Amino acid sequence: MTECPSHLMLAQYHCDELDGETRQKIAGHLHDCDRCTSSLSTLRQNAATYELNISTHAGALRESLAAETPHNAEVLSFPARRKTMIAVGFAAAAAIMVLSGIVFWQPKSETPSDISFKGAFSFTAVVKRDNRQFNISMAPELQAPELQENDAIRFMIQTGHRGFVYIFNVDHKGAITSLYPFDDAGRSMPALSLQRPGAHTLDGSIVLDNSKGREYFVAIFSESPFDTGVINAPLAKALISDNKENGDTQASTTDRLPGALKDAVVRVIAFTKK
Amino acid sequence: MKTAAERTELIEQLHRKYAGVIYDLCVRILRDPVEAEDAVQETFINAFKAMDSFSYGESHLPWLYRIGTNACLKMLRTKKRKGATPMENVETATRDVAFDDPANGMSVRAELELLQQKLDERNMEIVVSHYLLGMNQQEVADSLGISRRAVVKRLTRLKKELPHDIVSNGQSAAEFSND
Numbered sequence: 001m002t003e004c005p006s007h008l009m010l011a012q013y014h015c016d017e018l019d020g021e022t023r024q025k026i027a028g029h030l031h032d033c034d035r036c037t038s039s040l041s042t043l044r045q046n047a048a049t050y051e052l053n054i055s056t057h058a059g060a061l062r063e064s065l066a067a068e069t070p071h072n073a074e075v076l077s078f079p080a081r082r083k084t085m086i087a088v089g090f091a092a093a094a095a096i097m098v099l100s101g102i103v104f105w106q107p108k109s110e111t112p113s114d115i116s117f118k119g120a121f122s123f124t125a126v127v128k129r130d131n132r133q134f135n136i137s138m139a140p141e142l143q144a145p146e147l148q149e150n151d152a153i154r155f156m157i158q159t160g161h162r163g164f165v166y167i168f169n170v171d172h173k174g175a176i177t178s179l180y181p182f183d184d185a186g187r188s189m190p191a192l193s194l195q196r197p198g199a200h201t202l203d204g205s206i207v208l209d210n211s212k213g214r215e216y217f218v219a220i221f222s223e224s225p226f227d228t229g230v231i232n233a234p235l236a237k238a239l240i241s242d243n244k245e246n247g248d249t250q251a252s253t254t255d256r257l258p259g260a261l262k263d264a265v266v267r268v269i270a271f272t273k274k
Numbered sequence: 275m276k277t278a279a280e281r282t283e284l285i286e287q288l289h290r291k292y293a294g295v296i297y298d299l300c301v302r303i304l305r306d307p308v309e310a311e312d313a314v315q316e317t318f319i320n321a322f323k324a325m326d327s328f329s330y331g332e333s334h335l336p337w338l339y340r341i342g343t344n345a346c347l348k349m350l351r352t353k354k355r356k357g358a359t360p361m362e363n364v365e366t367a368t369r370d371v372a373f374d375d376p377a378n379g380m381s382v383r384a385e386l387e388l389l390q391q392k393l394d395e396r397n398m399e400i401v402v403s404h405y406l407l408g409m410n411q412q413e414v415a416d417s418l419g420i421s422r423r424a425v426v427k428r429l430t431r432l433k434k435e436l437p438h439d440i441v442s443n444g445q446s447a448a449e450f451s452n453d
Contacts, residue, residue, distance in 0.1 A: 004408060006407055006410065007299065007302065007406075007407040008413070011298070011335060011339070012335055015291070015295060042298070043298045047295050047298055049297070051294045054290065054293065054294075057311070061285070061289055061315055062282075062286065065285060065322055
């Protein structure tokens, strides 16, 4: 072989993907060509450098691929009784929100366009109003969208890992209403287990009542199991306050979380009910 | 058409097998180990999205090479050069990776960035494939799915616009290819 092989061909040689004859020609060429020998040596050195951390890179890739498959959204299943219990629970607590749970509209399955998902955790509320549907996610406090009575809300989350999630509502007085998982008596419960990473559309919907003011949907995701009781009203207020101070959309303020949630990610969706 | 799970599994297999050499490809183009790592991820994500268009026979490597080259060129187009604080970054860029010619590593990068402001995507791919990755004209033509004659015409037209380091980087390949 008089012609230097391309970089691609050297890579195929390195990966042992050439037929015997071509491989032999390149081996002969390498014997006589310092430049190609050096190039192959460089290739091997760089490949080895990358492969030192191949498991880390593979993990990051897996997260990214999970985020690329929203159409395979998994619908979480909940005990059937939850749908009726939710309405009872909200009525009993005189909460700001009214959960109908009988609203079975299906959000469009595509990934919300306003999410920039980097593989850790994202949280979106899909709002259905009359015959139209739109998404709200982690907007800056000043740009919090306005929602109104009878808006139906369904939640979508995306995770890069298996883990546990807790979603709750905080009203303008700082009162917490646990949404996922729901508990009508306000007891602490294990956070929902997500069996696999990817996109999840949570079962059931909520319908907003006519109360006014700023409210929040908060999602906490942890790779370790935890109980919903670790989030109390003062802590929820603190998380919201951090979100306001930061003025950004991520609100991944984990400093204030208890030890059981050291690895947790917090996502806050602010909205105003008019 | 493969399911998402099948595509994911295949991409993870390809990543295990080829990520190292794709990283070397990206280092050769970007001259920056951190950006090269990002480009490798981008390559496999783009391959995942383009899985249904795969038609390169038994070997996935040429296909991944083209996707990787384009991922790097896209990064050159969209990212500001880190050379805003050149000394620190040159040190970082040359510490963890190897170049065939370390002396001109960063100047090739700088010239590519300037060049991409003048050339369209197709011409950039031809220049990088030929001069930086040492493909001969027929290999470039095969990779891009155009005629060899078209590649020759473009390279002839482009050669006078090409900066010194890029031409000299690929000089040996060009000389040997003799076509």
